[in-house]
Amino acid sequence: xxxxxxxxxxxxxxxxxxxxxxxxxxxxxxxxxxxxxxxxxxxxxxxxxxxxxxxxxxxxxxxxxxxxxxxxxxxxxxxxxxxxxxxxxxxxxxxxxxxxxxxxxxxxxxxxxxxxxxxxxxxxxxxxxxxxxxxxxxxxxxxxxxxxxxxxxxxxxxxxxxxxxxxxxxxxxxxxxxxxxxxxxxxxxxxxxxxxxxxxxxxxxxxxxxxxxxxxxxxxxxxxxxxxxxxxxxxxxxxxxxxxxxxxxxxx
Numbered sequence: 001x002x003x004x005x006x007x008x009x010x011x012x013x014x015x016x017x018x019x020x021x022x023x024x025x026x027x028x029x030x031x032x033x034x035x036x037x038x039x040x041x042x043x044x045x046x047x048x049x050x051x052x053x054x055x056x057x058x059x060x061x062x063x064x065x066x067x068x069x070x071x072x073x074x075x076x077x078x079x080x081x082x083x084x085x086x087x088x089x090x091x092x093x094x095x096x097x098x099x100x101x102x103x104x105x106x107x108x109x110x111x112x113x114x115x116x117x118x119x120x121x122x123x124x125x126x127x128x129x130x131x132x133x134x135x136x137x138x139x140x141x142x143x144x145x146x147x148x149x150x151x152x153x154x155x156x157x158x159x160x161x162x163x164x165x166x167x168x169x170x171x172x173x174x175x176x177x178x179x180x181x182x183x184x185x186x187x188x189x190x191x192x193x194x195x196x197x198x199x200x201x202x203x204x205x206x207x208x209x210x211x212x213x214x215x216x217x218x219x220x221x222x223x224x225x226x227x228x229x230x231x232x233x234x235x236x237x238x239x240x241x242x243x244x245x246x247x248x249x250x251x252x
Contacts, residue, residue: 005227006031009126010073012066014038014056014113015083017045019182020132023214024080024221025049031222036069038062038113039083056083056109059116066116076120078225081110082132086188087146094146106150107157114161121170126227129165131158131174132217135240138176155236162234171233173224178240181211206241207248 011028015021016037028035029047042051050072054065070076084106087094094102114129121127134151136144155174162172179185179202189195189202203210220239224232238244 004032006033009033009077009227010036010070010075011078011080011225012036012038012069012073012076012117013080013082014109016049016080017042017051019184020177020180020214020217021080021082022046023218024082027215027218027222028078033078034073036073038065038069056112057104059112062109062112063116066113066120070117070120075123076117077124077126077128079114079117079121079129080132080221080225081113081129083109083113084132084150086184087150088143088188088191089145090143091145093143099146102146102150103153106147107153110154110157118165118168118170122168125169126230127168127170128225128229129161129170129172130221130224131172132221133158133174133176133236135176135178135238135243137236139244158236159234166233171224171230173233173235173237175217175220175224176236176238176240176244177217178206178212178238178243180214180217182214185211206243207246208241210241212239212241 011033013021013025016025017039025035026046035049037045037049037051038054042053045051052065052068054061085102087102131154133154136148137151137155158172158174189198192198217239220237
């Protein structure tokens with residue numbers, strides 16, 4: 001795909017200060033797009049990215065941040081809904097407050113950001129939304145009941161949004177990463193009795209024998225958001241080292 005197609009593209013990335021979001025911001029900038037970041041803290045952003053602080057649990061906060069970024073950028077062509085939080089446990093181990101907190105950020109927060117961006121996206125001739133989902137949406141992972149439920153909702157939300165907005169010229173897709181080596185995962189590992197052993201297990205879960213890199217997920221996001229991908233909508237793109245479809249024999 002021609003890098004020149006990104007010139008003039010204006011993108012907003014939620015959770016763009018670290019991990020997959022930061023890698024996506026860097027990839028968009030390298031391609032030639034101008035980028036705004038919505039995050040809780042925006043004092044350390046890559047390149048020339050502009051930031052707006054917002055809490056995804058507040059519709060007022062999200063709407064104000066999206067409008068501020070869109071005004072500064074001169075519009076919005078791409079929204080990357082990346083921000084999210086983790087949860088570990090079975091349905092017995094996460095209480096009601098934790099269920100409400102995770103669903104509020106991972107699902108309703110994504111809806112809030114999308115709703116705020118849609119009036120701007122409708123004015124674009126190359127509008128795209130890319131949601132960051134997870135293999136947890138379609139694979140049974142241990143100790144991830146709440147997180148999996150939230151990402152299953154993201155997958156369903158992606159299909160519903162793609163249907164609702166295709167005739168408005170807005171494409172909606174999602175990426176489904178495997179376990180990605182990010183600070184997000186580092187923090188999650190600290191909740192396990194043996195973080196080193198758990199990290200080794202996460203590496204081994206991928207058929208490739210290693211966790212996915214943020215840059216690999218960012219490359220998939222850019223493919224889905226690229227102006228040349230005009231016929232790609234309602235798609236879930238796995239970036240998972242083979243977890244979803246490969247069935248490897250144990251190593252001898």
